[in-house]
Amino acid sequence: MADQQVDLFVIGAGSGGVRAARVASHYGARVMIAEEYRVGGTCVIRGCVPKKLLVYASRLSDEFEDAEGYGWNVPEPTFHWPTLTANVAREVARLEAAYTTTLERLKVTLVKGRAVLEDAHTIRLADGARVCAETILIATGAWPHYGPKIPGLEHAISSNEAFHLRELPRRIVIQGGGYISVEFANIFAGLGSEVTLVYRGQNILRGFDDDIREHLRSEMTRRGITIICGHMVAAIERRGTEFLIRLSDNRTITADKVMFAIGRRPNVMGMALERLGIELAEHGGIAVDAYSRSSVANIYAVGDVTNRVNLTPVAIREGHAFADTLYGGKPTPVDHINVPTAVFSEPEIGVVGLTEAQARQRLNKVDIYKTSFRPMKATLSGRDTRIFMKLVVDGTSDQVVGCHIAGSCAAELIQVLGIAVKMKATKADFDATMAVHPTAGEELVTIREKTVSYGRVAAE
Numbered sequence: 002m003a004d005q006q007v008d009l010f011v012i013g014a015g016s017g018g019v020r021a022a023r024v025a026s027h028y029g030a031r032v033m034i035a036e037e038y039r040v041g042g043t044c045v046i047r048g049c050v051p052k053k054l055l056v057y058a059s060r061l062s063d064e065f066e067d068a069e070g071y072g073w074n075v076p077e078p079t080f081h082w083p084t085l086t087a088n089v090a091r092e093v094a095r096l097e098a099a100y101t102t103t104l105e106r107l108k109v110t111l112v113k114g115r116a117v118l119e120d121a122h123t124i125r126l127a128d129g130a131r132v133c134a135e136t137i138l139i140a141t142g143a144w145p146h147y148g149p150k151i152p153g154l155e156h157a158i159s160s161n162e163a164f165h166l167r168e169l170p171r172r173i174v175i176q177g178g179g180y181i182s183v184e185f186a187n188i189f190a191g192l193g194s195e196v197t198l199v200y201r202g203q204n205i206l207r208g209f210d211d212d213i214r215e216h217l218r219s220e221m222t223r224r225g226i227t228i229i230c231g232h233m234v235a236a237i238e239r240r241g242t243e244f245l246i247r248l249s250d251n252r253t254i255t256a257d258k259v260m261f262a263i264g265r266r267p268n269v270m271g272m273a274l275e276r277l278g279i280e281l282a283e284h285g286g287i288a289v290d291a292y293s294r295s296s297v298a299n300i301y302a303v304g305d306v307t308n309r310v311n312l313t314p315v316a317i318r319e320g321h322a323f324a325d326t327l328y329g330g331k332p333t334p335v336d337h338i339n340v341p342t343a344v345f346s347e348p349e350i351g352v353v354g355l356t357e358a359q360a361r362q363r364l365n366k367v368d369i370y371k372t373s374f375r376p377m378k379a380t381l382s383g384r385d386t387r388i389f390m391k392l393v394v395d396g397t398s399d400q401v402v403g404c405h406i407a408g409s410c411a412a413e414l415i416q417v418l419g420i421a422v423k424m425k426a427t428k429a430d431f432d433a434t435m436a437v438h439p440t441a442g443e444e445l446v447t448i449r450e451k452t453v454s455y456g457r458v459a460a461e
């Protein structure tokens with residue numbers, strides 16, 4: 002016998018789960034949500050928010066340096082890591098409290114602790130109580146994984162722990178080539194650490210446009226980050242307070258911390274999904290349809306646990322669409338095409354749409370417009386950096402199908418460019434738009450010269 006009955010039980014109070022619970026409750030559903038750690042989930046507690054605050058901190062070192070060329074005399078700045086992490090922790094706690102208050106205000110019942118599925122309608126809570134739900138939403142997110150077992154793996158930290166280090170590592174080795182490892186490499190470098198990034202692939206940021214990958218790699222290298230591609234960390238040995246890290250080519254590096262950010266896996270462990278007939282997709286996430294419904298009719302899943310596009314706004318949109326569909330009488334599929342995204346590296350990356358390689362695979366004719374230039378701010382500061390921009394255009398329809406930017410404000414620019422790409426703006430629309438001067442973004446509406454044009458040769 003169940004102890005309680007609800008219309009909707011949400012497992013996981015992260016970006017997707019909280020949004021779904023709030024909206025469903027707003028529509029009048031009786032909603033209960035379980036959270037085993039802290040309300041807010043990855044984004045608020047150990048992801049986007051605390052990371053962006055560290056990014057702001059790390060970029061100030063450049064600002065101090067750049068100020069001199071603009072006439073400022075800045076005494077040698079000093080940095081205090083414990084102050085930063087304490088301030089970040091305070092902000093995270095404030096946001097967690099705000100999320101909790103919102104759930105309470107909307108009459109969503111929050112239960113702290115792990116929830117597990119007993120059958121398709123029954124959830125068992127950490128205290129053993131059972132809840133019967135008409136519908137269950139799994140929004141359990143994802144978790145860092147460390148790859149194959151290597152000697153000394155227990156010494157490696159993940160991004161989860163990086164926010165809570167007692168002191169800033171003087172030297173850090175980061176393994177991984179995705180956006181999280183690249184961002185942390187830049188954060189630590191900006192704060193003064195000596196950073197080595199190790200990635201087994203040929204270049205960082207797999208899946209991004211090749212020009213962007215190359216540009217970022219050379220900018221990061223110029224900023225003093227050592228990037229080693231084509232190799233992996235093979236062993237970690239503790240030597241007193243430091244670590245000796247052996248790579249797959251036998252070279253060794255000594256560092257104070259080793260961080261692995263090689264990927265995240267959907268949080269499906271211990272959920273008894275198979276027993277209930279909930280199918281997993283090939284990529285390991287819960288398989289769902291466009292309405293986030295799993296292979297069991299009353300069980301849905303949103304966010305990273307479905308391993309579709311693992312970003313906060315996507316999880317939120319999926320959670321919202323789920324609640325609109327089930328409780329708002331508005332069936333809403335989620336469109337995962339042309340999701341704009343950013344990497345908060347130095348320089349920042351903003352991308353939306355197809356890469357050049359993808360466009361060449363899918364389209365008959367592709368026009369590429371590229372530009373690389375020195376930002377105006379660098380003229381007086383003397384900073385050795387360049388901005389890179391690229392438009393990928395369907396040569397048949399003139400539609401802009403991809404925008405790729407590396408440079409300051411790339412994330413802000415791509416948010417707005419995302420609208421243009423979603424609206425199927427053409428290169429002619431870009432050209433007809435008046436420039437805002439003097440900005441970096443004006444280049445996007447003033448690039449006239451095609452860098453290269455590809456046409457598919459008809460097969461004989």
Ligand SMILES: Cc1cc2nc3c(=O)[nH]c(=O)nc-3n(C[C@H](O)[C@H](O)[C@H](O)COP(=O)(O)OP(=O)(O)OC[C@H]3O[C@@H](n4cnc5c(N)ncnc54)[C@H](O)[C@@H]3O)c2cc1C
Nearest residue numbers: 013015016017037042043044048116142304305311312313
């Ligand atoms: C370091 C880092 C930086 C990131 N930066 C960005 C960024 O800049 N921009 C961006 O868009 N995305 C970013 N992301 C990704 C983003 O955080 C996730 O895509 C997003 O949080 C996914 O939301 P979710 O609701 O699917 O899962 P989560 O937010 O992970 O929430 C899942 C929740 O479920 C809880 N849970 C799990 N199992 C159970 C259970 N059985 N019972 C009860 N509770 C359970 C977990 O404790 C967690 O709180 C970042 C991620 C990381 C790790």
